[in-house]
Amino acid sequence: MRIAVLRFPGSNCELDTLYVLRRVLGVDADLVWHEAFDRSGYDAVILPGGFSYGDYLRAGTIAAHSPAMGEVRSMADEGKPVIGICNGFQILTEAGLLPGALLRNEGLNFVCRWVSLRVESNKSALTWLLPKGAIIRLPIAHAEGRYVNERRAIKELWRNGQVILTYVDESGKPTPGANPNGSMDNIAGICNEWGNVVGLMPHPERGSERILSPFGSEDGLMLFESMISFKDGRDGRCGSI
Amino acid sequence: MLELMYSEHCSYKSSRPILKILPKEGPRVLVGPGYDAGIVDIGNGYVVAFKIESHNHPSAIDPYNGAATGIGGIVRDILCTNCRPVALLDSLRFGPPRKGRTKWLLKYVVKGISDYGNRIGVPTVAGEVEFDESFETNCLVNVACVGIGRKDSVVLARMDRPGDYIVLMGSSTGRDGIHGVTFASKAITAESEEERPSVQIGDPFMKKVIIEATLEAVATGFVTGLKDLGGAGLTCALSEMAFKGGTGAEVELDRVHLREEGMTPYEIMLSESQERMLFVVKPEGLEGVLEVFRRWGLPHSVIGRVTEGEEVVVRYGGEVVARLPARLLADAPIVRRRARRPRWLAKMLRIPKPKEPKDLGRALARMLSSPNIASKEPIYSQYDHEVGIRTVVKPGDGDAAVLRLLEDPRAIAVKADCNSRHCLLDPFNGHAGAAAESARNVVAVGAEPIAAVDCCNFGNPERPEVFWQFSEGIKGLSFMLRGLGIPCVGGNVSFYNEDERSGRAVNPTTVVVMLGLIEDLDWVTTMAFKEHGDEIFAIGRTYPEMGGSEYYHWIHGICGGRPPRARPERERASMAVVKEAIREGLIDAAHDCSKGGLAVALAIMALKGGLGADVDLKRVPRSGVGRLDELLFSESYARFIVSARPGAARGLKALARRHGAIVSKLGRVVDSPDLSLRFGERVVRCGIGELGRAWGESMRRYLGEL
Amino acid sequence: MAKDPEGETIERDLIHRGGYDSIRAVRSGKYLRMLVKAEDPGRAKEIVMRMCNELRLFNPVVHSCSVSVKSGGGKGGRG
Amino acid sequence: MAKDPEGETIERDLIHRGGYDSIRAVRSGKYLRMLVKAEDPGRAKEIVMRMCNELRLFNPVVHSCSVSVKSGGGKGGRG
């Protein structure tokens, strides 16, 4: 398994993600400059968090036109894991690799805090090792994370098991109070039909070590481990062990 | 150009003789005051660079861009030592929060810091916010940055090898900010809002790219000097670098990449356009360095070379337009100012004691809702405090932020503090208290305080009363730092923070940023009570020191009385006990007593842990305290509250004896959601829920949704 | 069209609180002014229109965009 | 005029990279569309103008603001 972590100008979390992959999980991972990305030799690609191009115009818009995105698209078509975290999620929606849009938080402010999330589907490359209904804790940090799509399209996502994570309260309910940004249906992460292209606003790389978690959790690791053992999304089943 | 170089901001013409008394030496000090940032050796081949700076005037005019460019400036100061910026802190001061102007200022200052700091990927991990009438016209926005680097690759802001190339990198040069420095040294007047050209606009995206490209360029090994362009632009940077390296320089202004047409040489030399860095590069490495800039898409121009001699020669269109001895520029004359104790002070110190409220439980709940005490979560949740995956103790969870070193298994702690009302009533003791409080804060999270930087904010130093505050303040700061054995490795002075019309100056405010080192990650400690049954201890003695307290101000509407006295030997003793108790694994929570005193400290530890506490106030070590409200809310220094598993008492007592400190068991952490503070018959009782609402929700209420 | 919390907040917390009750609705948006070199205004508009779509200067899922031309001067595209 | 890093970045990294070289300058800004109840367009403009200044819908230190009216329809103030 060899993972590419893309670096766009303005990316912030590429070194953090690399640290977790290499030092915590012990997998092979490279930092790849967006203009130099060649997918051959890589089994998965991560678009990390941050503010590519300063989030000018809209979060992720300018990066979505990067030359790297052609290669990313090919990897998506090949059924390989394509993971967008935070800004990466925004880039994937702007590039049309995931449906919908991420708009400015309802509260209008940047929000940085730990949230509880419920695993709604284990169809995706990031969640297939987790039981449906599991509650995990990860931090969020974004100003434009309000997931919006047409009602019909969202129904479709639910039906296909493409909604993978929702913001929930302590008791596991997707209440308005638990929704940090006004996302429709409290959606925190989605995947494509095959489950190999995944976008989520929370930061698994910030929630992969007990020392960083106010709850002593390391739930981010399970998401990365899912990705690592995910084989091929094209048959619609998630990876085989 | 001379006017600019001599303005207060650049050359410290009236403050230098006073600042000289601060302790600067210590075994860990690598670079002390005089360079862009102080640099401290933390061992194992690593250094920490840190520095604080004020951006008060720009923020009062344009809070969003003023605060944002403040972050931009302080980050450059750290970056140009070749350390990676890993943390930001913000110390903010405003007028009373109900005022419309305060809301406007606070909202956009926070937004400016949030938009800029978050975008450059440097977490804002700690800070403080104080509200007081004196800051209504002149808000204070102080920002600090901390960086980590390798000791063997520190670069300094100087040019010392004739023949090296001088490269200007980053944003193009425009007319913005011309005369920004002279502006920063002026009082705010009615016309200030019209002084547009001085407002600068930051570009966090460009800055983020500059950070990465700079670190990469220096890693080539060919960069011999590095400086950011701040006040007075190229003029200041070139002359300072040449002066420090004992060289001269020759530059051609035609080569500078410009944003606007028709700029004169004078404007180019003085532009304060943001996001620019000056590199000095060995000739054989020039191409490699430029290649890094090209890959990151950063504009740059090779503007000249370092020369023998001591002259900065500036050419434009083939002609010499300026020829300036570096020494003259950087070495401003010193002005000696008169100092006089303000006459009004005596009256303020001698005020009658207010009556004790009947219901002290209600008073405590009200104290927690004071904007100076209430949770600042609505502010720090707008800052990305996690990026970099170093933040082990996050804002709100401990007295200081703790950042682990990814490079080795240790951590650093940082916090900025000052109680400006104490400083107003007694600049000497108040400033000593600021140093002590920031040190206590890093001790409480498990660190050893190793160095400090300070940021002085005062009124017009030409007024003898203000200059007295300043010189007394620095004496007090120096007294405490020397007493604690902590060097001051850098600082910043901002004068003229006053309203010209009313002559009202800000409270004298020297913010102290303390850096602590934690050798073992197991020592990291937070303030929340951990488990019911834990025992609660007070460390240090309480005196009836109510002057300038939050209790007097918020409950009784008074600003007066004698503030707490600074007692370095007591601070040392209390800190030693906490430090060692943490190392021995004796205690599981620690919090210092500051604003709001003992009662507020206990309440917050309980709230944070979601647990109650049962405390016998008769056991609080005290001296001369005759009233219950004084016991609860006195702001005496040198005190901590800690909690421990049962059985730790003996160990704590032994530590106290060894260090000459005083420790007393006050009570227990309990399961029920009540804070109960007993003094014989009298019981002050509050529900944790009520206290939690007062503390947790009031900031949002004062400000509407922030 | 997607909800516009910024416009709503400006309307509620700023404008109505400030007593400007004749303002009945507020929508916030982004505004780009561009200087375009083109033979004529019609052609300029065409270029900008195409660019807006191709480069996704707006996100069609949630935004609408309109372009207007001022010849000799600026040009505005709003998302 | 104040610097506009957003406009500059959009121009450089999106528009010029996308090959749209006839775009010579880009400035970004905020745009508010308001529905105003007023006797006539002139009066509407007046209300909005006054409000922009009084409620600091823009900060005169760094922004400029212009108001234009479409009667019967929307109304735009740009900061």
Ligand SMILES: Nc1ncnc2c1ncn2[C@@H]1O[C@H](COP(=O)(O)OP(=O)(O)O)[C@@H](O)[C@H]1O
């Ligand atoms: N402006 C701010 N920015 C970031 N963090 C802040 C800010 N203000 C307060 N905090 C955080 O809130 C917590 C409480 O701060 P403060 O009230 O100053 O505590 P103390 O009085 O114990 O020094 C700390 O963790 C501090 O870092």
Ligand SMILES: [Mg+2]
């Ligand atoms: Mg404290």
